[in-house]
Amino acid sequence: MTTEQSSHKNSFSSEWLWRAVLPIALVVLLLGFAAVDRSVLSPANLLNIAQQTSYLALFAMAQTVVILTRGFDLALGPAVSMVSVGTALAMAGATATGHDPSIVVLAGLGTGFGLGIACGLFNGVVIALLGVSPFVATLGSYNIAIGVATTLSAGRPVQGVPKLFSQLFYGGSIFGIPAAIIITLAIGLALHLMLSRTVFGRSLYIIGTNPRAAAVAGLPVKRILVATYVLCSTLAALGAIMMTARTGSGEPNLGGSLSLQAIAGAVVGGTSLAGGRGGVGTAVLGALFVTILSNGMNLTRIDGYIQMVVLGAIVIIGVLLDRLRLERRR
Amino acid sequence: MSAVVTAGMPRRSITLGRSIVGRIGLLPALLVALVVGMSAIDPQFYGLINILNILRNASLLAIVACGQALVIVAGGFDLSVGAVVALASVVTAKTMAATAAAFPGNTALIIASGAAAGIGCGLAVGLVNGFCVAKLKVSGFVVTLGTMSATAGVGLMITSGIPAYGMPDSFVKGFGRAQLFGLPTAVYAALAVIAAMMFVQRRTLFGRYVYAIGGNVDAAVVSGVSIQRHIVGTYAVSSVLAALTGILLTAQVGSGQASFGGDRMMLQSIAAAVIGGVSLRGGVGRVEIVAISALFLTILGNALNLLHVDSRLQPVFLGVIMVAAVALDELSRRSKARV
Numbered sequence: 001m002t003t004e005q006s007s008h009k010n011s012f013s014s015e016w017l018w019r020a021v022l023p024i025a026l027v028v029l030l031l032g033f034a035a036v037d038r039s040v041l042s043p044a045n046l047l048n049i050a051q052q053t054s055y056l057a058l059f060a061m062a063q064t065v066v067i068l069t070r071g072f073d074l075a076l077g078p079a080v081s082m083v084s085v086g087t088a089l090a091m092a093g094a095t096a097t098g099h100d101p102s103i104v105v106l107a108g109l110g111t112g113f114g115l116g117i118a119c120g121l122f123n124g125v126v127i128a129l130l131g132v133s134p135f136v137a138t139l140g141s142y143n144i145a146i147g148v149a150t151t152l153s154a155g156r157p158v159q160g161v162p163k164l165f166s167q168l169f170y171g172g173s174i175f176g177i178p179a180a181i182i183i184t185l186a187i188g189l190a191l192h193l194m195l196s197r198t199v200f201g202r203s204l205y206i207i208g209t210n211p212r213a214a215a216v217a218g219l220p221v222k223r224i225l226v227a228t229y230v231l232c233s234t235l236a237a238l239g240a241i242m243m244t245a246r247t248g249s250g251e252p253n254l255g256g257s258l259s260l261q262a263i264a265g266a267v268v269g270g271t272s273l274a275g276g277r278g279g280v281g282t283a284v285l286g287a288l289f290v291t292i293l294s295n296g297m298n299l300t301r302i303d304g305y306i307q308m309v310v311l312g313a314i315v316i317i318g319v320l321l322d323r324l325r326l327e328r329r330r
Numbered sequence: 331m332s333a334v335v336t337a338g339m340p341r342r343s344i345t346l347g348r349s350i351v352g353r354i355g356l357l358p359a360l361l362v363a364l365v366v367g368m369s370a371i372d373p374q375f376y377g378l379i380n381i382l383n384i385l386r387n388a389s390l391l392a393i394v395a396c397g398q399a400l401v402i403v404a405g406g407f408d409l410s411v412g413a414v415v416a417l418a419s420v421v422t423a424k425t426m427a428a429t430a431a432a433f434p435g436n437t438a439l440i441i442a443s444g445a446a447a448g449i450g451c452g453l454a455v456g457l458v459n460g461f462c463v464a465k466l467k468v469s470g471f472v473v474t475l476g477t478m479s480a481t482a483g484v485g486l487m488i489t490s491g492i493p494a495y496g497m498p499d500s501f502v503k504g505f506g507r508a509q510l511f512g513l514p515t516a517v518y519a520a521l522a523v524i525a526a527m528m529f530v531q532r533r534t535l536f537g538r539y540v541y542a543i544g545g546n547v548d549a550a551v552v553s554g555v556s557i558q559r560h561i562v563g564t565y566a567v568s569s570v571l572a573a574l575t576g577i578l579l580t581a582q583v584g585s586g587q588a589s590f591g592g593d594r595m596m597l598q599s600i601a602a603a604v605i606g607g608v609s610l611r612g613g614v615g616r617v618e619i620v621a622i623s624a625l626f627l628t629i630l631g632n633a634l635n636l637l638h639v640d641s642r643l644q645p646v647f648l649g650v651i652m653v654a655a656v657a658l659d660e661l662s663r664r665s666k667a668r669v
Binding site for chain 1: 462466467468469471475478479480481486487597601611640642643645646647648649650653656
């Protein structure tokens with residue numbers, strides 16, 4: 001009895017301790033890398049880290065939204081490639097037919113988001129209405145999106161991205177803050193409000209915690225799930241547009257290993273694959289951690305292959321810590 | 331619906347017929363249709379070289395898919411199989427080269443050490459996967475995602491991405507590229523693996539317990555099945571089979587390469603298992619159907635090549651067929667449940 005009581009008393013402070021693990025690890029990591037190479041903490045590199053993080057954070061947020069409902073999106077990476085290629089092709093085509101730059105950008109955005117939404121609709125309908133597991137459904141769309149991206153582009157980068165587009169989504173800045181960071185901050189804030197303040201957002205947590213209870217409570221689970229996958233793919237499309245603006249061309253290999261990186265980011269940050277736990281904060285923290293780790297390892301010239309081993313170990317340790325935290329709480 | 335109308339005696343024959351269809355499924359029909367159609371369209375398809383090519387590739391995929399199927403039946407996932415194929419290939423080649431340098435001419439020792447090292451590193455990855463999933467209770471998806479990255483990294487690190495040579499001739503020409511009664515070695519290896527796995531699934535306690543764990547963990551615990559040991563076992567089997575595939579590929583190609591296997595092999599093995607009727611909810615699935623499904627996927631890829639379908643477009647077919655197969659399965663299950 002006494003041990004139970006004391007553990008109960010401690011649970012508040014230990015909960016805070018567990019929550020602080022990742023931020024503390026982040027600071028330790030930064031200081032550790034800085035001890036090896038001073039330039040890690042230079043303002044230029046910190047801004048660089050923030051900018052790199054903003055892409056991964058966006059993808060981790062997209063992934064978090066579906067993970068909350070016990071799903072995940074393996075097709076996120078290929079969808080990014082597909083959107084990148086589609087956006088660039090549409091803009092190149094519109095430029096060739098002599099349209100105004102602003103019309104060209106609009107055509108690109110329309111195509112990019114259209115492809116993203118189509119991919120999300122496919123995933124959502126197959127998962128929610130046909131009852132196929134998220135793994136198989138998004139593995140299917142993974143293959144389809146890769147096929148579409150490489151076929152449309154013939155496997156080569158698509159040139160012809162107008163300056164205005166790159167300026168809007170990459171080169172531009174407000175008070176010296178690059179566009180990518182501003183966009184991600186704005187989206188993160190909006191998503192956070194949506195997840196914490198709206199009925200739709202809260203219902204994602206209910207579906208993830210207990211799908212049967214959600215259905216019994218009268219939530220339109222199927223419709224919400226479709227919307228969730230569309231939201232995920234739309235966020236991924238935005239990230240793809242930002243990355244296309246950065247590279248200045250539509251890249252059929254842009255997504256590469258992004259699906260798994262985004263899942264790793266979300267999971268390291270403390271999002272539970274069992275559903276119902278996580279949010280914008282965990283996604284951003286996880287993305288920051290993964291980015292600082294790889295940035296630091298690059299600057300301290302750690303072999304790229306060893307980096308893969310470290311990232312793999314970090315993912316497992318991150319989930320293990322989360323697991324221990326949950327057991328403590330019980 | 332028809333089963334409701336024809337209640338009574340005929341029902342038994344209908345359920346029997348349905349169970350046969352359910353057991354064998356749409357897959358053999360699709361396979362036969364594909365083979366017949368392709369033979370009619372392109373005589374190259376049934377040429378000896380093409381058939382051997384199909385059989386060799388299907389065998390390699392089938393071996394990996396059998397291990398994958400076992401893990402999925404127990405309710406898990408193994409994303410690391412592709413990376414294990416690469417690591418085993420590299421380690422086997424490097425070990426053989428090292429042993430050959432130390433004991434020149436001792437071919438038996440060279441081959442044995444290489445094969446043991448390859449299988450050994452597969453076993454090591456499998457044990458790590460199993461330990462993390464069973465003892466530390468981390469989700470299989472995340473664990474094997476982590477070991478996938480780590481294993482691929484180690485494979486690249488050992489070779490710096492350059493193919494490793496230095497294997498004895500008798501291993502490459504006498505084993506990897508050899509043919510017995512006109513069939514490549516890999517086919518016999520695959521048949522042996524499939525037969526062994528069928529025996530394990532049907533006749534051994536391990537196999538039955540794996541079904542029990544995947545079907546209902548709580549019931550298995552209450553029945554006294556030691557869950558952890560069996561889950562570790564499934565991951566170990568999966569990784570060892572992936573390592574075996576890596577060794578077979580190495581013997582066939584004549585060099586150890588970190589680019590073998592990879593994401594493609596991993597995704598195809600899961601696709602083969604899922605199209606072969608293995609339920610991702612666990613507890614359902616047979617390796618022989620998975621092997622047929624591996625053959626189907628290989629022939630499909632081959633057919634698309636022969637039909638000059640752009641190789642870039644081919645993943646689209648794979649994706650659509652996979653989703654359609656599982657969706658059909660799911661819908662038929664629902665209509666059954668309603669009856």
